[in-house]
Amino acid sequence: MENLKFVMVGHVDHGKSTLIGRLLYDTDSLPDGRIEEIKEICKALGKELEFAYVMDHLQEERDQGITIDTAQIFFRTKKRQYTIIDAPGHVEFVKNMITGASQAEAAILIVDVEEGVKEQTRRHAYILSLLGLEQVIVVMNKMDLVGYKKEKYEGVKKELLKFLESINIKPKHIIPISAKKGDFIARKTSKLSWFKGPCFLEALDDFKTKESPKEKPLRFPVQDIYSFDKRIIAGRVEGGIISSGDRIKVLPSEEETVVKSIEEYMKEGVKKAEAGKSTGIVTEDKVFVDRGFVITHTKDLPIVTDTVKAHVIWMDKKPFDKNERLLFKCATQEVMCSIDKIEKVIDSSTLEVIGKDADTIRNREVADIVIKTQKPVVVENFNKIQELGRFVLQRKDTCAGGIITNINNINKV
Numbered sequence: 001m002e003n004l005k006f007v008m009v010g011h012v013d014h015g016k017s018t019l020i021g022r023l024l025y026d027t028d029s030l031p032d033g034r035i036e037e038i039k040e041i042c043k044a045l046g047k048e049l050e051f052a053y054v055m056d057h058l059q060e061e062r063d064q065g066i067t068i069d070t071a072q073i074f075f076r077t078k079k080r081q082y083t084i085i086d087a088p089g090h091v092e093f094v095k096n097m098i099t100g101a102s103q104a105e106a107a108i109l110i111v112d113v114e115e116g117v118k119e120q121t122r123r124h125a126y127i128l129s130l131l132g133l134e135q136v137i138v139v140m141n142k143m144d145l146v147g148y149k150k151e152k153y154e155g156v157k158k159e160l161l162k163f164l165e166s167i168n169i170k171p172k173h174i175i176p177i178s179a180k181k182g183d184f185i186a187r188k189t190s191k192l193s194w195f196k197g198p199c200f201l202e203a204l205d206d207f208k209t210k211e212s213p214k215e216k217p218l219r220f221p222v223q224d225i226y227s228f229d230k231r232i233i234a235g236r237v238e239g240g241i242i243s244s245g246d247r248i249k250v251l252p253s254e255e256e257t258v259v260k261s262i263e264e265y266m267k268e269g270v271k272k273a274e275a276g277k278s279t280g281i282v283t284e285d286k287v288f289v290d291r292g293f294v295i296t297h298t299k300d301l302p303i304v305t306d307t308v309k310a311h312v313i314w315m316d317k318k319p320f321d322k323n324e325r326l327l328f329k330c331a332t333q334e335v336m337c338s339i340d341k342i343e344k345v346i347d348s349s350t351l352e353v354i355g356k357d358a359d360t361i362r363n364r365e366v367a368d369i370v371i372k373t374q375k376p377v378v379v380e381n382f383n384k385i386q387e388l389g390r391f392v393l394q395r396k397d398t399c400a401g402g403i404i405t406n407i408n409n410i411n412k413v
C-alpha cells in the first residue's frame with residue numbers, strides 16, 4: 001500500500017497532539033481498548049476526553065521501549081497509509097529533515113484560531129519553506145472556542161497568508177477544524193457548513209507521493225570498501241539505477257570503469273540496484289575509491305567543488321565564530337571546512353535581516369553563507385537530489401544544518 005510521510009508543526013499548545021490523537025481515533029488506528037483506558041483516566045481526573053493523552057500514552061510506551069518504531073506514527077485511509085513524523089522540537093525536526101532521518105513529503109501547519117499566528121507558527125513555516133516542502137495544509141484549530149465563526153477564521157487566515165506569501169508557501173488548503181470535537185477531520189459537520197472545502201483527511205488524500213528517485217541520474221555515495229576474495233564497494237543508491245555492465249565514473253577522482261557485478265548478501269544473480277537500495281558493486285578495474293566518493297554514470301554529473309553556497313540554520317547555543325573550522329558532512333562525505341562569508345543573517349521568527357557580511361551566527365538564526373571545503377566535495381543543488389544537496393556542520397555535535405542553493409566557482413579536479 002502506498003505510504004505518505006508528513007510532519008505536523010505549529011506553536012506549542014495549538015493542538016498537535018490532540019489532532020494526532022483524533023486522527024488515530026477517527027481512522028480506527030488505536031489498539032483495542034486504548035480509548036476506553038484514556039476515557040477512564042480522564043474521568044478519574046474529572047476531565048473531558050482528552051485526545052492529547054493518546055500521544056502521552058504512546059510516549060510512555062516509547063520510553064519503556066514497547067513500541068519498536070520510535071519516531072513514527074501510522075494510520076490509514078481508504079486511499080493509503082500515512083506516517084506522521086513526530087517532531088518533538090523544531091530543532092530536532094530540522095536536524096532530522098536535513099540529515100535525512102525523516103523524509104517528510106508534506107507538512108501540516110496547525111494554528112489555534114483563538115490565539116492566531118505566533119512566533120513558532122512563523123518560525124516553523126519558514127523552516128518548511130527552507131526545506132522546500134511544497135505540499136502544505138494549514139488547519140485552523142479550536143474553531144469550537146470561537147463559536148465556529150467564519151469571521152474569526154477569515155481574520156487569522158488573512159494574517160497568515162500574508163506571512164506565508166512572503167516566504168513563498170502556498171498552502172493547498174486552509175481548513176477550519178476542531179481537533180477536540182472532531183469537526184472537519186474525518187467528516188464534514190454542520191457547525192462549519194459555511195466552509196466549502198474538503199475535510200482534513202480528504203485534503204491529505206489529495207497530496208501526491210514523491211516522484212520515484214529511480215528516475216533520477218545515478219548517485220551512489222560510497223560507504224565502505226570490503227576486501228574479500230573480491231573488492232566490494234558498498235553504499236546506498238540515492239538516485240537512479242546501477243546495473244552490471246554499466247560504465248561508471250568515480251568522483252571526485254573522475255576515474256572510469258565498468259560494473260562487473262552487483263553483490264547482494266546471500267543473493268545470487270542480482271543484476272541491478274535501484275534508488276533506495278543498499279548494495280555492493282564489484283568493478284572491472286581496480287580504480288581508487290574511498291568512503292565519501294560518489295559513483296555516477298558518465299553523463300548528467302553532480303558538481304565537484306570546494307566552494308558551496310548554502311542556507312544554514314544554526315542549532316547550537318554556542319554561536320559560530322568566524323575563525324572556527326567545522327566538519328562538513330554530506331551523504332557519506334566528511335571534510336573539514338571554513339565559512340568564508342556570512343552574506344546575510346536572518347531571524348527565523350521575524351524574518352528580519354539582522355546582519356550583512358556578518359562575523360557570527362547565533363542559535364536559531366538562518367544565514368546565507370559561502371563554505372570553503374579543505375578538499376573537493378561532490379554536491380548538488382538541494383532541489384535536484386536532496387541527498388547530495390543537504391549537509392550538516394559539526395563541532396563535537398551537529399551545530400548547523402544546511403541546504404545547498406547555489407554552487408559557485410566549480411573547481412574541476
Ligand code: GDP
Binds near residue numbers: 016143180181
Ligand atoms: P500541542 O502542544 O500542540 O501538542 O497541543 P495539545 O494537543 O497538547 O493541546 C493543547 C491544549 O489545547 C489541550 O488542553 C487540548 O485539549 C486543547 N485543544 C486542542 N485542540 C482543541 C480544540 O480543537 N478545541 C479546544 N477547545 N481545545 C483544544
